[in-house]
Amino acid sequence: MKVLLLKPCWNYPIDPGDSTYNRNWPPLALLNIASLLRQINVEVSILDAGTDKTGVEEVAEIAQTFDQVFITSASLDRWQCPNLNLEPFIKTVFHLKNVCSSIYLMGTHGSVRSREVLEKTGVSAIIRNEPEMTVVDICKGIPLDKIAGLTFYRDGEIIETPDRELMDMRKLPVPAYDLIDISKYQYEVLGDRFALLEASRGCPFDCMFCVKNMYGKGFRKKTIDQFIREIDYIVDEVGAKTAYFIDLEFTVNHKLAEAISRHLIDRGCPLSWCVQTRADSVDEPLLKLMREAGCKIVHFGVETGSEKIRQTLNKGITFKQIEDGLSAAREAGMQSVCFFMFGLPGETLQDMEETIRFARKLNPTYASFHIALPYPGTEFHRIVAHDLAGDLFPKAYTGVVPYDDLERITMKAFRSFYLRPGYILGRFKDWDLLTFYNQTRFFLSYLKHRLWT
Numbered sequence: 001m002k003v004l005l006l007k008p009c010w011n012y013p014i015d016p017g018d019s020t021y022n023r024n025w026p027p028l029a030l031l032n033i034a035s036l037l038r039q040i041n042v043e044v045s046i047l048d049a050g051t052d053k054t055g056v057e058e059v060a061e062i063a064q065t066f067d068q069v070f071i072t073s074a075s076l077d078r079w080q081c082p083n084l085n086l087e088p089f090i091k092t093v094f095h096l097k098n099v100c101s102s103i104y105l106m107g108t109h110g111s112v113r114s115r116e117v118l119e120k121t122g123v124s125a126i127i128r129n130e131p132e133m134t135v136v137d138i139c140k141g142i143p144l145d146k147i148a149g150l151t152f153y154r155d156g157e158i159i160e161t162p163d164r165e166l167m168d169m170r171k172l173p174v175p176a177y178d179l180i181d182i183s184k185y186q187y188e189v190l191g192d193r194f195a196l197l198e199a200s201r202g203c204p205f206d207c208m209f210c211v212k213n214m215y216g217k218g219f220r221k222k223t224i225d226q227f228i229r230e231i232d233y234i235v236d237e238v239g240a241k242t243a244y245f246i247d248l249e250f251t252v253n254h255k256l257a258e259a260i261s262r263h264l265i266d267r268g269c270p271l272s273w274c275v276q277t278r279a280d281s282v283d284e285p286l287l288k289l290m291r292e293a294g295c296k297i298v299h300f301g302v303e304t305g306s307e308k309i310r311q312t313l314n315k316g317i318t319f320k321q322i323e324d325g326l327s328a329a330r331e332a333g334m335q336s337v338c339f340f341m342f343g344l345p346g347e348t349l350q351d352m353e354e355t356i357r358f359a360r361k362l363n364p365t366y367a368s369f370h371i372a373l374p375y376p377g378t379e380f381h382r383i384v385a386h387d388l389a390g391d392l393f394p395k396a397y398t399g400v401v402p403y404d405d406l407e408r409i410t411m412k413a414f415r416s417f418y419l420r421p422g423y424i425l426g427r428f429k430d431w432d433l434l435t436f437y438n439q440t441r442f443f444l445s446y447l448k449h450r451l452w453t
Contacts, residue, residue, distance in 0.1 A: 004066040005030040008092040009049035028196045031175035046179045056095045064099035073107030082108040084393040106131040111213045112377035114151035125152035166216045177238040193241040195234045199227045203248040208379035224259045243273045250275035261293035279325025287332035299337045305358025306351035336364040341372040369413040
């Protein structure tokens with residue numbers, strides 16, 4: 001059996017400004033699945049059409065030589081920031097259906113809207129939520145109605161099997177990075193030869209805007225030795241120079257963060273890496289250890305600078321804790337990325353102005369401002385569903401502020417943050433020209449996206 005794991009290309013024609021959701025990052029879920037399929041002697045290939053800039057006709061031509069095709073709807077792999085522009089994905093599916101009889105869809109969209117996406121695509125089945133073991137069962141030839149986590153047609157009727165139990169992450173093999181060309185991947189604020197790894201799934205917190213359907217609400221983790229083997233593999237065998245340990249909250253597990261850092265220090269590893277975490281889950285000693293081990297950037301989800309909105313987000317963190325976390329990162333010599341969003345339930349333009357002021361006060365190395373998306377399956381979506389227009393995947397909540405104003409305030413936030421004279425001069429004062437170059441690219445890429453669209 002020959003299996004193709006496919007990540008489509010957004011957009012057609014390829015849109016050079018559409019980088020918000022379409023980063024050139026490795027398809028980690030597909031790499032995990034490939035390793036698991038190899039364990040049952042399945043011949044498997046990965047086609048990252050976005051990275052390879054492969055159009056739909058060529059994708060279909062390649063796919064017709066395979067027995068089964070598994071396609072992800074996520075332009076950014078795994079759960080993060082699923083692109084709500086499904087047109088390129090749907091176009092790919094329709095081309096595949098002309099040449100392939102077995103097409104299975106995985107990703108956030110089918111997980112939260114399985115019936116609707118099945119009706120729209122007519123694929124063999126929708127794989128809901130965590131995809132790895134479901135793909136393995138399909139490739140073993142187990143009847144679809146005996147496999148948990150599927151939605152499919154049978155005799156014109158939609159069948160939904162029970163949800164699959166969350167997998168034991170300790171059973172995941174090393175991702176099959178040998179199936180992709182690591183030199184094609186990069187993260188603009190970190191560098192090239194870029195890899196993704198995950199030490200855990202899930203999150204012990206319950207923010208109202210976060211899509212967690214794909215990987216469940218429980219918190220699961222790999223063993224420390226298991227994760228160290230993966231790091232050594234991407235460095236020694238794959239030649240990765242940079243990596244994002246993409247756990248939702250990496251430093252919630254201090255024992256893991258410390259062990260990984262000490263291992264990288266002991267082996268003198270040149271890997272540059274970054275993490276995402278909460279500002280109240282770090283302290284200066286831990287961050288200094290991580291910095292010594294090569295961690296250059298820590299990502300914080302701040303979301304808002306409005307006290308009124310903060311209380312609605314269910315994040316369980318104060319502005320003082322956020323400020324302390326940013327200060328600890330700065331003292332440790334760490335760069336920081338802070339994420340902010342506009343258009344949350346009950347948020348007014350005045351609240352958004354408070355967010356802009358708070359971003360300037362925090363003064364992270366990089367700030368990212370986006371319109372909040374009410375993803376189905378989140379508490380955010382449930383709260384505002386009555387105000388939405390019935391779209392399958394609404395692009396924004398506009399019950400308080402019109403969409404044009406959300407676009408305007410987002411652009412204003414980028415300009416007012418990155419074009420401050422003190423911010424620009426600060427980079428020259430520190431003689432940190434590389435960071436200044438990356439900051440400029442980050443700002444201009446967003447500006448280009450806004451002008452393009």
